[in-house]
Amino acid sequence: NAGVTQTPKFQVLKTGQSMTLQCAQDMNHNSMYWYRQDPGMGLRLIYYSASEGTTDKGEVPNGYNVSRLNKREFSLRLESAAPSQTSVYFCASTDSAPYEQYFGPGTRLTVT
Amino acid sequence: GEDVEQSLFLSVREGDSSVINCTYTDSSSTYLYWYKQEPGAGLQLLTYIFSNMDMKQDQRLTVLLNKKDKHLSLRIADTQTGDSAIYFCAESLSGYSTLTFGKGTMLLVSP
Numbered sequence: 001n002a003g004v005t006q007t008p009k010f011q012v013l014k015t016g017q018s019m020t021l022q023c024a025q026d027m028n029h030n031s032m033y034w035y036r037q038d039p040g041m042g043l044r045l046i047y048y049s050a051s052e053g054t055t056d057k058g059e060v061p062n063g064y065n066v067s068r069l070n071k072r073e074f075s076l077r078l079e080s081a082a083p084s085q086t087s088v089y090f091c092a093s094t095d096s097a098p099y100e101q102y103f104g105p106g107t108r109l110t111v112t
Numbered sequence: 113g114e115d116v117e118q119s120l121f122l123s124v125r126e127g128d129s130s131v132i133n134c135t136y137t138d139s140s141s142t143y144l145y146w147y148k149q150e151p152g153a154g155l156q157l158l159t160y161i162f163s164n165m166d167m168k169q170d171q172r173l174t175v176l177l178n179k180k181d182k183h184l185s186l187r188i189a190d191t192q193t194g195d196s197a198i199y200f201c202a203e204s205l206s207g208y209s210t211l212t213f214g215k216g217t218m219l220l221v222s223p
Binding site: 004031033040041042043045048050058090092094097098099100101102103104105106 | 142143145147153154155156157160162200204209210211213214215216
Protein backbone atom coordinates (compact mmCIF):
# COMPACT_ATOMS: atom_id res chain seq x y z
CA ASN A 1 0.00 0.00 0.00
CA ALA A 2 1.32 3.45 -0.91
CA GLY A 3 -1.00 5.19 1.60
CA VAL A 4 -1.55 8.84 0.64
CA THR A 5 0.36 10.15 -2.37
CA GLN A 6 0.67 13.75 -3.54
CA THR A 7 1.95 15.30 -6.74
CA PRO A 8 3.93 17.34 -7.41
CA LYS A 9 6.46 17.42 -4.55
CA PHE A 10 7.67 20.92 -5.42
CA GLN A 11 6.24 23.71 -7.54
CA VAL A 12 7.14 27.33 -8.29
CA LEU A 13 4.43 29.55 -9.77
CA LYS A 14 4.26 33.16 -10.84
CA THR A 15 1.51 35.36 -9.41
CA GLY A 16 -1.70 34.81 -11.37
CA GLN A 17 -0.84 31.34 -12.66
CA SER A 18 -3.09 28.40 -11.92
CA MET A 19 -2.33 24.86 -10.89
CA THR A 20 -3.90 21.73 -9.46
CA LEU A 21 -2.42 19.70 -6.62
CA GLN A 22 -3.26 16.03 -6.81
CA CYS A 23 -3.90 13.63 -3.95
CA ALA A 24 -4.77 9.94 -3.98
CA GLN A 25 -5.24 7.33 -1.25
CA ASP A 26 -5.40 3.57 -1.56
CA MET A 27 -6.86 2.79 1.89
CA ASN A 28 -10.52 2.95 0.80
CA HIS A 29 -11.09 5.88 3.17
CA ASN A 30 -14.29 7.88 2.95
CA SER A 31 -12.96 11.25 4.11
CA MET A 32 -10.16 13.36 2.64
CA TYR A 33 -8.65 16.70 3.63
CA TRP A 34 -6.43 19.50 2.38
CA TYR A 35 -4.29 21.48 4.84
CA ARG A 36 -1.71 24.17 4.52
CA GLN A 37 1.24 24.51 6.88
CA ASP A 38 2.93 27.84 7.44
CA PRO A 39 5.73 28.62 9.92
CA GLY A 40 4.32 29.36 13.37
CA MET A 41 0.74 28.64 12.24
CA GLY A 42 0.49 24.88 12.55
CA LEU A 43 -1.87 23.13 10.14
CA ARG A 44 -4.95 24.89 8.89
CA LEU A 45 -7.78 23.10 7.12
CA ILE A 46 -8.57 24.44 3.63
CA TYR A 47 -11.29 22.07 2.42
CA TYR A 48 -12.44 18.58 3.20
CA SER A 49 -14.63 15.89 1.71
CA ALA A 50 -16.48 13.79 4.27
CA SER A 51 -17.55 11.31 1.60
CA GLU A 52 -17.47 10.87 -2.15
CA GLY A 53 -19.64 13.53 -3.75
CA THR A 54 -19.43 16.07 -0.92
CA THR A 55 -17.00 18.89 -0.16
CA ASP A 56 -16.97 21.50 2.59
CA LYS A 57 -14.97 24.59 3.47
CA GLY A 58 -12.48 24.54 6.26
CA GLU A 59 -10.81 27.38 8.12
CA VAL A 60 -9.02 29.03 5.16
CA PRO A 61 -10.85 28.25 1.86
CA ASN A 62 -10.46 31.58 0.06
CA GLY A 63 -8.49 31.34 -3.18
CA TYR A 64 -8.92 27.56 -3.49
CA ASN A 65 -11.30 25.08 -5.05
CA VAL A 66 -11.48 21.31 -4.66
CA SER A 67 -12.81 18.33 -6.54
CA ARG A 68 -13.51 14.88 -5.11
CA LEU A 69 -13.00 13.03 -8.36
CA ASN A 70 -13.83 9.59 -6.93
CA LYS A 71 -13.33 7.81 -3.64
CA ARG A 72 -9.55 7.67 -4.12
CA GLU A 73 -8.75 11.15 -5.42
CA PHE A 74 -9.16 14.66 -4.04
CA SER A 75 -7.60 17.60 -5.89
CA LEU A 76 -6.93 21.18 -4.81
CA ARG A 77 -6.92 23.96 -7.39
CA LEU A 78 -5.43 27.43 -7.21
CA GLU A 79 -7.11 29.48 -9.95
CA SER A 80 -4.95 32.59 -9.65
CA ALA A 81 -1.97 32.03 -7.36
CA ALA A 82 -0.89 34.77 -4.95
CA PRO A 83 2.34 35.07 -2.89
CA SER A 84 0.22 34.54 0.27
CA GLN A 85 -0.42 31.00 -0.97
CA THR A 86 3.27 30.11 -0.65
CA SER A 87 3.09 27.21 1.76
CA VAL A 88 3.42 23.48 2.23
CA TYR A 89 0.21 21.66 1.34
CA PHE A 90 -0.75 18.35 2.89
CA CYS A 91 -3.46 15.94 1.93
CA ALA A 92 -4.86 13.48 4.48
CA SER A 93 -7.50 10.78 4.65
CA THR A 94 -9.42 8.91 7.31
CA ASP A 95 -12.32 6.56 7.75
CA SER A 96 -14.54 5.98 10.76
CA ALA A 97 -13.83 6.70 14.45
CA PRO A 98 -11.29 7.20 15.93
CA TYR A 99 -10.65 9.29 12.77
CA GLU A 100 -6.91 8.70 12.60
CA GLN A 101 -5.78 10.87 9.72
CA TYR A 102 -3.05 9.59 7.43
CA PHE A 103 -0.98 12.25 5.71
CA GLY A 104 0.77 12.49 2.38
CA PRO A 105 4.37 13.76 2.08
CA GLY A 106 3.32 17.28 1.10
CA THR A 107 3.69 19.69 -1.83
CA ARG A 108 6.02 22.65 -1.33
CA LEU A 109 4.60 25.57 -3.31
CA THR A 110 6.30 28.91 -3.88
CA VAL A 111 4.46 31.77 -5.56
CA THR A 112 6.67 34.62 -6.75
CA GLY B 113 -14.58 28.00 19.77
CA GLU B 114 -11.94 25.36 19.39
CA ASP B 115 -8.37 26.14 20.33
CA VAL B 116 -5.40 23.89 20.97
CA GLU B 117 -2.30 25.36 22.60
CA GLN B 118 1.20 23.93 22.90
CA SER B 119 4.54 25.26 24.05
CA LEU B 120 6.76 25.95 21.06
CA PHE B 121 10.07 24.38 22.02
CA LEU B 122 11.57 21.70 24.27
CA SER B 123 15.21 20.70 24.57
CA VAL B 124 16.36 17.52 26.33
CA ARG B 125 19.44 15.33 26.55
CA GLU B 126 19.54 11.86 25.04
CA GLY B 127 18.36 9.27 27.55
CA ASP B 128 16.19 11.71 29.51
CA SER B 129 12.39 11.70 29.47
CA SER B 130 10.58 14.34 27.44
CA VAL B 131 7.16 15.71 28.35
CA ILE B 132 5.25 17.71 25.77
CA ASN B 133 2.13 19.49 26.98
CA CYS B 134 -1.08 20.58 25.28
CA THR B 135 -4.23 22.34 26.41
CA TYR B 136 -7.54 22.44 24.61
CA THR B 137 -10.68 24.45 25.17
CA ASP B 138 -13.56 22.37 23.81
CA SER B 139 -15.04 20.04 26.43
CA SER B 140 -16.80 18.00 23.75
CA SER B 141 -13.52 16.65 22.38
CA THR B 142 -13.92 12.96 21.67
CA TYR B 143 -10.44 11.90 20.64
CA LEU B 144 -7.10 13.56 21.21
CA TYR B 145 -4.07 12.76 19.10
CA TRP B 146 -0.33 13.16 18.98
CA TYR B 147 1.40 13.44 15.62
CA LYS B 148 5.11 13.62 14.80
CA GLN B 149 6.61 15.53 11.87
CA GLU B 150 10.22 15.03 10.85
CA PRO B 151 11.94 17.65 8.65
CA GLY B 152 10.60 17.68 5.10
CA ALA B 153 8.00 14.99 5.79
CA GLY B 154 4.28 14.69 6.40
CA LEU B 155 2.66 14.08 9.77
CA GLN B 156 2.79 10.62 11.28
CA LEU B 157 0.22 9.54 13.86
CA LEU B 158 1.96 8.43 17.07
CA THR B 159 -0.99 7.66 19.28
CA TYR B 160 -4.45 8.80 20.27
CA ILE B 161 -6.59 8.64 23.41
CA PHE B 162 -10.33 8.46 23.79
CA SER B 163 -11.76 11.18 25.99
CA ASN B 164 -13.05 8.76 28.63
CA MET B 165 -9.53 7.47 29.31
CA ASP B 166 -6.98 8.94 31.71
CA MET B 167 -3.86 7.29 30.39
CA LYS B 168 -2.59 5.28 27.48
CA GLN B 169 0.82 3.64 27.18
CA ASP B 170 2.46 2.42 24.01
CA GLN B 171 6.09 1.29 24.35
CA ARG B 172 8.12 4.45 25.13
CA LEU B 173 5.09 6.73 24.82
CA THR B 174 2.70 7.60 27.64
CA VAL B 175 -0.29 9.86 27.10
CA LEU B 176 -1.98 11.46 30.11
CA LEU B 177 -5.35 13.19 29.86
CA ASN B 178 -6.81 15.47 32.53
CA LYS B 179 -10.32 16.27 31.34
CA LYS B 180 -11.07 18.59 34.22
CA ASP B 181 -8.15 20.87 33.30
CA LYS B 182 -8.40 20.08 29.54
CA HIS B 183 -4.74 19.13 29.60
CA LEU B 184 -3.02 16.47 27.50
CA SER B 185 0.61 15.39 27.75
CA LEU B 186 2.93 13.10 25.83
CA ARG B 187 5.83 11.56 27.70
CA ILE B 188 8.64 9.98 25.71
CA ALA B 189 10.85 7.73 27.83
CA ASP B 190 14.57 7.31 27.08
CA THR B 191 14.50 10.03 24.43
CA GLN B 192 16.75 9.41 21.44
CA THR B 193 18.21 11.80 18.85
CA GLY B 194 15.82 10.23 16.34
CA ASP B 195 12.94 11.63 18.38
CA SER B 196 13.96 15.17 17.38
CA ALA B 197 10.95 16.46 15.43
CA ILE B 198 7.88 18.67 15.73
CA TYR B 199 5.05 17.16 17.76
CA PHE B 200 1.46 18.20 17.16
CA CYS B 201 -1.46 17.79 19.49
CA ALA B 202 -4.91 17.58 17.83
CA GLU B 203 -8.52 17.08 18.85
CA SER B 204 -11.68 15.87 17.16
CA LEU B 205 -15.17 16.72 18.32
CA SER B 206 -18.02 14.30 18.81
CA GLY B 207 -19.39 13.12 15.48
CA TYR B 208 -16.87 15.02 13.36
CA SER B 209 -13.85 13.67 11.55
CA THR B 210 -12.16 17.07 11.15
CA LEU B 211 -9.24 17.74 13.49
CA THR B 212 -8.03 20.94 15.10
CA PHE B 213 -4.26 21.05 15.47
CA GLY B 214 -2.01 22.95 17.83
CA LYS B 215 0.89 24.91 16.38
CA GLY B 216 3.39 22.20 17.27
CA THR B 217 6.24 21.73 19.76
CA MET B 218 9.75 21.39 18.40
CA LEU B 219 11.67 18.76 20.37
CA LEU B 220 15.44 18.94 20.14
CA VAL B 221 17.40 16.01 21.58
CA SER B 222 21.10 16.58 22.14
CA PRO B 223 23.67 13.79 22.57
